[in-house]
Amino acid sequence: MPRETIYEAKIEYLQILDEDGNLDKKLAKGSLSDEQVLELYEQMWIYRQFDEIAFKLQRSGRMGTYPQNKGQEANAAGSALAMVRGTDWVVPSYRENLAMHMHGMPYHHILMHWMGDERGNMIPDGVKMLPLSVPIGTHMLHAAGIGWAMKIRGEEAAAITYFGDGATSEGDFHGAMNFASVMQAPVIFFCQNNHWAISVPTDQQMNSQTVAQKALAYDMPTIRVDGNDIFAVYLAVKEARERAVSGGGPSFIEGLTYRLGDHTTADDARRYRDADEVEAWAEKDPLIRTRKYLVSKDLWDDEKQELLGERATKIVGEIVKAAEGVREPATAEFFDSMFAELPRDLAEQRDSMRTSSIGINPGQVGLSAQPERV
Ligand SMILES: Cc1ncc(C[n+]2csc(CCOP(=O)(O)OP(=O)(O)O)c2C)c(N)n1
Ligand SMILES: [Mg+2]
Structure with missing residues (x-):
């Protein structure tokens, strides 16, 4: 009679660009080109201004509750670039505004949503996306269904769905994971582990050392990446997509990051989080390290930064004008x-x-x- 180990597993952690902007050239093979890094830096920077202005719109009574995405831009940007716009499906939660934008959702629609205008959830023609989901952990099921449909139709495409660490404690998360795994559907489950589910820290939310290991139960390829590192996020999603479109089924990615702002504008995180913790994570900010990297390669300087700032102010101003200028429904x-x-x-x-x-x-x-x- 045997009594032996029949299953063993390891969780891989991937970081390519550290918080000081140092790149591991060997690991970076197959990841981003200089042009792509520049593109993502600009996108993240413009997004940060958008996020800030959205916060101010709420504070000045011009918009309803808003969940800031500040600090989590690399997860959104790196993953969005690795997916193919107009071919792949994006099934978002509410902290991937930049990914939605990069796949064709106009920013002013996102503001309209939070202003309470249902038309903000209308998806433009040709954009393969579901409306952002505020109910926690419900939408991964939709992504699993979309993936299954694409497989039946023989499409060479994949779906990516985003959710938080807290969402992985929900039953529907496991339903979606199981279904996608059984059907070998081309779905990428992307968990933005920002360490908090409102005021509940991850170690009280779950008794798992990593979120990534939850995918082991469904025999899914799984990885934890530094979610503030666009190189690691991009590479992990690119590999998962390649696997998905070539019949390799679903994958799981845990992007380790941090919510630098409050949970939403209805929250005051100072009541439950240490200032030291926030400070430590602020130093790992994805924008800062990407900029350091670009400067070290002579691809960026103060003048470029100033021009980007001016461009961002103009772009965000136009977005607000568009959202506030829509005719009354x-x-x-x-x-x-x-x-x-x-x-x-x-x-x-x-x-x-x-x-x-x-x-x-x-x-x-x-x-x-x-x-x-x-
Ligand atoms: C089904 C459901 N239950 C509860 C809530 C209230 N709620 C809003 S956000 C949140 C925490 C979500 O945490 P996490 O999944 O980690 O996402 P994060 O906000 O950190 O991005 C909860 C419980 C909700 N929106 N939907
Ligand atoms: Mg969270």
């Missing part, structure tokens, strides 16, 4: 965004401008009339 329009073809009961509600609960009681006031004041 007509009341009936909120029926338009959810279905390609409106179900009969909703069509009736739209035509009568009554919600079903109001509509079934003729004595009640419908939306088209002003309620009487009592």
Whole structure:
């Protein structure tokens, strides 16, 4: 009778660009070219200004709650570049605005979403993306389904879905992982481990040393990368995509990063986080290290930085103008965004401008009339 080890596993950690901007040339093979690094630096920098302005819009009463992405830009940028725009599907949470933008979602749509305008969730033609998901851990199932559909259709494409460390404690996460694994669907599960799920730190959220190891249960290739390192993120996603489109099934990537801002504008992280911890992670900022790298290669200088700053201010100003300048929606329009073809009961509600609960009681006031004041 045997009593022996029948399964052993290791989790790989990948860092190519350290926080001082030093690159491991050997590991960087197959990763980003100089042009791509420049592109990602500019994208991340412009995004950072967008994020800052979005925060200010909320603070000045011009927008609703907003979750800042500050500090997590490398995860979004590196992964987005490794996926093929218009071919691959992006199934986001709410901390990958830059990835959404790089795959064709206009920034002003993202602001409109947080301003409460449903039209912000409309995906432009040709853009393969689902609307950003605020419910935690629900949307990975959709990505698994999309991946399965692509496999059935024989498309040479993959889906990437993003979620936080906290989301991996949800049941639907495991449902999606299992399904994608059983179906060998071309899906990349990308966990942005930013160390916190609102006020709950990862070590209280789960009793796993890494998030990456959760994928072992589904026999998925899995890796933890430095999520503030665009080289590592890009390479890991590129390899996972190559595997997915050549029939190798799903992969898992844990991008280790840190949320430098509050959870959302409705939060004050100083109440539960040490200033020292935030300070230590601020030094690992993806923008700072990318810039150091570019400067060390003579690809960047103060003058270029100033020009980028001016460009970013102009671009973000136009984004805000576009979001605030959209025409007021007509009341009936909120029926338009959810279905390609409106179900009969909703069509009736739209035509009568009554919600079903109001509509079934003729004595009640419908939306088209002003309620009487009592
Ligand atoms: C289904 C569901 N439960 C609870 C919440 C409330 N909620 C919003 S964000 C959050 C924490 C998410 O943490 P994590 O997955 O690590 O993502 P992060 O915000 O850190 O990016 C929770 C519990 C929600 N939005 N949806
Ligand atoms: Mg988190």
